[in-house]
Amino acid sequence: MTKLLAFIYSFVKLCLRYYLALPTIQVMKLITFIQYLEEIAPLELAEKWDNPGLLIEPLKSRDISKVLLTVDLTEAVAREAVKLKADIIVTYHPLFFGGFQALEKSNPQARTAMRLIQNELAVYSPHTALDAAPGGVNDWLADALGDGDLYCAETGGARIVELASPVKLPTLGKRIKDSLHLKQLNTAKANDKPIKTVALCAGAGIEALRDIQADCYLTGEMKHHDVLGAVENGTSVMLCGHTESERGYLKILRRLILAETEKTVEVHLSKADAAPLKAL
Numbered sequence: 001m002t003k004l005l006a007f008i009y010s011f012v013k014l015c016l017r018y019y020l021a022l023p024t025i026q027v028m029k030l031i032t033f034i035q036y037l038e039e040i041a042p043l044e045l046a047e048k049w050d051n052p053g054l055l056i057e058p059l060k061s062r063d064i065s066k067v068l069l070t071v072d073l074t075e076a077v078a079r080e081a082v083k084l085k086a087d088i089i090v091t092y093h094p095l096f097f098g099g100f101q102a103l104e105k106s107n108p109q110a111r112t113a114m115r116l117i118q119n120e121l122a123v124y125s126p127h128t129a130l131d132a133a134p135g136g137v138n139d140w141l142a143d144a145l146g147d148g149d150l151y152c153a154e155t156g157g158a159r160i161v162e163l164a165s166p167v168k169l170p171t172l173g174k175r176i177k178d179s180l181h182l183k184q185l186n187t188a189k190a191n192d193k194p195i196k197t198v199a200l201c202a203g204a205g206i207e208a209l210r211d212i213q214a215d216c217y218l219t220g221e222m223k224h225h226d227v228l229g230a231v232e233n234g235t236s237v238m239l240c241g242h243t244e245s246e247r248g249y250l251k252i253l254r255r256l257i258l259a260e261t262e263k264t265v266e267v268h269l270s271k272a273d274a275a276p277l278k279a280l
């Protein structure tokens with residue numbers, strides 16, 4: 001009897017040792033994953049008009065192991081995410097601006113949302129929080145300008161770069177084109193003076209730039225009359241295209257998510273996501 005008890009005891013001990021030695025399966029809750037995203041881009045940095053954060057929360061609790069990154073959450077990207085069996089889409093631009101009165105098939109954004117809800121995917125957007133975050137989109141854009149001192153604008157997420165050595169507009173333009181791999185860069189020259197200070201903001205950045213005194217503005221797109229206004233105030237303008245001022249950052253965001261989560265999630269860059277405008 002004692003022998004039998006001793007045998008059972010050592011068997012249980014052996015099982016326990018094996019059990020404890022087994023690698024623990026990593027399961028990341030949605031809320032934990034969102035906390036990591038907010039470490040990268042704290043939501044309090046977002047502009048007031050923006051709509052960042054968790055935009056679709058699945059009804060069933062969702063563990064996150066596969067992430068799809070995109071600039072725009074189009075229907076094609078939603079289909080790609082479903083096919084990929086992704087758990088969450090992190091979309092730079094929010095899926096929703098303004099409100100829905102109804103979810104109708106005729107509205108592409110509503111269709112996308114319904115498809116994702118049907119497939120129980122989560123959707124998160126960091127948008128202007130990521131523009132303003134240290135090491136975020138605007139800091140990445142500032143890197144394209146070359147050596148200089150980098151400052152945060154007093155309000156909003158814009159950045160001001162004081163170049164180490166002032167350069168003429170074409171030289172700076174070439175530097176930006178090379179760095180961002182741009183086919184074209186639209187410029188409006190205010191004067192012939194070398195450029196020392198550049199104020200920049202990704203996307204359609206004029207509201208963040210308007211009150212900043214600088215030799216040059218760098219952003220994605222601006223309206224005709226805003227360009228004229230800036231030039232008449234002595235500020236040259238460089239427009240690299242809305243999506244071109246943001247798209248290159250996705251690779252960096254992927255690296256940041258992998259580092260934050262210690263590679264416990266897979267992060268895919270969307271293949272269906274692309275610049276909507278092409279120059280002929």
Ligand SMILES: [Zn+2]
Binds near residue numbers: 204
């Ligand atoms: Zn944008």
